[in-house]
Amino acid sequence: MAGTGSLLRALDCRACGATLAPDFVVGPCPSCGHTLLARYDLDRLDGARxxxxxxxxxxxxWRYRELLPVRDAAFITGWGEGSTALLPLGPVETAPGVEVLVKDDGGLPTGSFKARGMAAAVSRARELGLTELYVPSAGNAGIALAAYTARAGLRGRVYLPESTPRAAKEACALYGAEVIEVPGTIREAGTAARERERGRGSFDVSTLREPYRVEGKKTMGLEIVEASAPGALPDAIxxxxxxxxxxxxxxxxxxxLRSLGLLDRSPRLYAVQPEHCAPVVRALRDGATRITPWEDPRTIAPGLLVPAPFASERVLEAVRETGGAGATVTDRELLDAMRSLARHHGLSVSPEAAAPYAALPRLLADGRIRPGESVVLYHTGTGIPFSADRLEQEIAPPPR
Ligand SMILES: Cc1ncc(COP(=O)(O)O)c(C=O)c1O
Ligand SMILES: [Zn+2]
Known part of the structure; x- marks a missing residue:
């Protein structure tokens, strides 16, 4: 075995306090059904060194392998994903005086940040002996699962809302995953997936229903800190x-990183959601500890059409503990932001990834972000499969 030096120690449930040994296949917490999060033996690491x-x-x-869950390097599956650019966007008219940076995950394998989570989850699934994985997805997670299962030689099944862009369905199929289309949103796709998969010996890699995708996503934060000069951590993401x-x-x-003595403050995390599907932003505004499902959700951004995020307690906690907040944007603002980033900055973003840029004026107007601060817009996925003209037709005309 070529050890990675992973310091993975346990899986913890923050909801009920359960602690599990990590080297067994497990989905959500067996005691209460909430998310399990990996814990590492951080005191065995000399942080500065x-x-x-x-x-x-x-x-x-995988440069952060001590803080990732795979123990044997032979199971690492991927295409060298990670270490994406963190670059200044240049002056932004709608955010005068703010230093705007972009963390560009559009160039990852499969075109989105979902590659990070699937790289970790599929590698760990292989290590734990799983052979068949499935996921409900708005598109990008499905493409990533399809690609990484193909690379790993495992079977992948993807449950997509019927309304998913055709390019995404075709990409999953091209990688050899089975594609199942389901009417409704990702919520219905998830319900259908769990029903159909029951008793098949397959494993659910839905968002936060297993412990390891989030470990891959953790590298987004690790990279932003590593790329920032000492003392020049961004104020907000x-x-x-x-x-x-x-x-x-x-x-x-x-x-x-704080436990390792490498960080004394965190960048503030801001959650941006579309105005007609904003359960997280609403819960942040209302001071709630969990979301209530959004009725009649609508948006042109498929990945943001999530009316009832599974682990909302953890999501709200993440925003609050960093001193962040929420903001909504309209579909019109998303489309304008997509066009603006392409035309004025040469950056192709999906409608989801346009949301942070679209939210900047509101975050400034609300005093959440101030002139003189540095702000990272997280670019989660490429816009190349999207047609702006088609999205234009999807935006319902405002009621008269
Ligand atoms: C491009 C893109 N951005 C953002 C998101 C939302 O990601 P998260 O589940 O981390 O909120 C998705 C999810 O599908 C996506 O595809
Ligand atoms: Zn629990």
Whole structure:
């Protein structure tokens, strides 16, 4: 065995306090059904030395292998994903005086940040001996599962809402995954998936229903800290929020880095959602500890059409513990942001990934972000499969 040096120690449930040994197949907490999160033996790591050593490691998310769940390097599956660029966007008219940076995950294998989570989850699934994985998805997670199961030689099944863009369905099929279309949103796709898969010996890699995708997403936060000059950590990260795994992952990264003595404050995390599907933003505004499902959800951004995020307690906690907040954007603002980023900055983003840019004026107007601060817009996925003209037709005309 080629050990990775992973310090994985246990799986903890923050909801009921259960603690499990990590080297068995497990989905949600067997006691209460909430999310299990990986815990590492951080006191066995000399934080400062470890952080310095990163500079000598090859690029990619496995450079953080001590803080990732795979124990034997032979099971690592992927295409060198990670170490994406963190670059200044340049002056932004709608955010005068703010230093705007973009963390660009559009160039990851499969075109979105979902590659990070699936790289971790599929590698760990292989290590634990699983052979058949399934996921309900709005598109990108399904494409990533399809690609990583293909790379690993495992079977993948993807449950997609019927309304998923055709390019996404075709991409999953091209990688050899079985594609099942379900009427409704990802919520209905999830219900259908769990019903159909019962008793088949397959494993559910839905957002936060297993412990390891979020570990891959954690590398988003680790990379932002590693790429920032000492003392120049960004003040805020603005994130397009559907299921919220990215937020949970980044908050976990900051928690672990704080435990290692490598961080004294976290960037504030801002959750951006579409105005007609904003359960997380509403719960943040109302001071609730969990979301209530959104009725009649609508948006042109498929990955943000998540009316009832599974682990909303963890998502809300992630935003609150960093001192962040929520903001909504309209579909019109998403489409304008997509066009603006492409035309003025040469950046192709999906409608989801346009949300942070679209939210900037509101975050400034609300005093959440102030001139003089530095803000990372998290670019979660490429816009290349999307037609702006088709999205234009999807935006319902405003009622007269
Ligand atoms: C491009 C893109 N951005 C953002 C999201 C939302 O991600 P999260 O589940 O971390 O909130 C998705 C989810 O499908 C997505 O595909
Ligand atoms: Zn529990």
């Amino acid at each position: 470890w952080f310095r050593s990163l500079g000598e490691r090859p690029p990619g998310l 603005v994130y397009p929020t559907g299921g919220g795994t990215g937020l949970v992952g980044m908050a976990k990264a900051f928690r672990e």
